[in-house]
Amino acid sequence: MAAGKKAANRYYSGPPSDHFDGALFFNPDGRPPARFSDLLKWQLSGGRSKWPAAFPSPYRQAKPDKRIEGAGLRLTMVGHASLLIQTAGLNILTDPVWSERASPFALAGPKRVNAPGVAFSDLPPIDLVLVSHNHYDHLDLATLRRLKQNHDPLAVMPLGNDAIVGAAVPDMRLSTHDWSERVEFGNGAVIHIEPVHHWSARGARDRRMALWAGFVIETAGGKVYFAGDTGFHDGINYRLMAKKHGCFRLAILPIGAYEPRWFMAPQHQNPEEAVQGMRLCNAAHAAGCHWGTFQLTDEPIEEPAQRLAEALAAEGISPERFRAMRPGETWDVPAA
Template sequence: MAARKRAANRYYSGPPSDHFDGTLFFNPDGKPPGRFADLLKWQLSGERAKWPAANPSPFHQARPDERVDSGALRLTMVGHSSLLIQTAGLNILTDPVWSQRVSPLSFAGPKRVNAPGIAFSQLPPIDLVLVSHNHYDHLDLATLKRLKATHDPLVITPLGNDAIIDAAVPGMRLSAHDWGDRIDLGKDAAVHVEPVHHWSARGTRDRRMALWAGFVVETPSAKIYFAGDTGFHGGANYRLMAEKHGGFRLAILPIGAYEPRWFMEPQHQNPEEAVQGMKLCNAAHAAGCHWGTFQLTNEPIDEPARKLAEALDAERLPRERFRALRPGEAWDVPAA
């Protein structure tokens, strides 16, 4: 406990646990986010690669089917960590962001370098939204307002994020959960909220006041693991997913925003670690996200995809097992 009295948690109040000390959430046996001095050291290093102002996807904007057959699994990349999952008659969005910037400011901050892979008006009926944590590149209130107005989906999110969303989008259907919770969706489908190694903040005074998580979507024909945003953490959470769920038809894993390693390693895995994660969680196929749309860190725009291919080759794994998806790209994922 710091010498000065801690500010009360503005988002969540509950009993202490192995990842909540009564005020703040934390990663068990993990590493906290870097200090402000470390952030300044990184930002002033001058080592950031220059991204193009525009980097259009080679794929046209997708026009998804309204639904897919119960045994099928179709994944369409919107951009960054926003993907459309269609399976078992369900349409699910992960961390939906259609805004031009991922920032508290409309005129500054990381700006989109390619259009969303699905035009908002072309979305099929959205049943469910998974919001992994409250960083601006994952929790976009402007997009959630649009989804509420046009689709009225259920939003599943970790503890505390519901307070942020409810204050900005009154009436949105929210379901907030702790690690380990299971949410039944009916028709033998469920969502599990699972631990990842990350952190949260919307500003300078709410760090770690809301929880972060990944999700497992379970249907009769597929188990899908969406890791949200995570550091590798020695593979601990990937091993846990294999032990708990057995394996996955598809894992959606972050592969970008990892440089410089001295600052990013605890919170953002790199492509080599993502390949190890795919193996450890026993995923038959994987899709790479969290790259190529918003410049958040130092690496060149195309490096994550190149490093992913090199890591797969080094492990003698077929490149088609783990695809670095581009906006508008759709993938009918084979059965495991």
């Protein structure tokens, strides 16, 4: 059960549920975010690897086609958890961040070490934006303003995040939902809002006031699972996805920001756990994200891709089935 009520929720009010105690959201049978004292212990430990100031992608910036019709499925990596999904004539962005920093500050905080894999001006018409939660490396208000001005997409997000986005981008079209709800969209597409094991905060006094989620995109071409940001949580949510959705043509799974494990394990899975997650949710293919753009944690910059390759080899899975995506990389995902 979640901790007792600490403050009025500034983002959301509603009845208690199995993941909301009337004031704060929580992970059922899960672990809450670490205490501030644990954060200080980690920050003062001196274990952070030094990242290069620039880590250019081996791929040039992509120039996506306007649409991918029918059952085709094309995935283009922008960076971190920002990806362009094109299928069934729809263009969908996940957790779009084009800003230089994943931070509330213009001159401080994690700075990107490679350019976005698609120049903003080269984006095709964006129909739909999926926002998994409100951490700054996933919810970037400056980018959402630009998307509203240039594309006017529908933004789908879990409970409470509409208060944040609506205050900053008041005319943006928003669709806000609880876990296990669904949104019917054009071209026969359905977006399912699903549980993941994580948390939320924009500052020190709004922890867990907005919900976090993953998404399942269902079209005639198959199902795509975007896990957003998640801890492995004993595979509970992956098993739930398999039980509810059967199988996936593609799963987009985080593989970075996982060290040190004593601090990060509840909220950020590592590459080995991502491979297990791919198996547990019955994904034919997987794309690794959440690595190599913003330094958030201690591991070396290239370690997630290296450990992913080792984990796939240990499990006898072809590396072509699970790619550690790099900015500008485009993948025409085979049918399941």
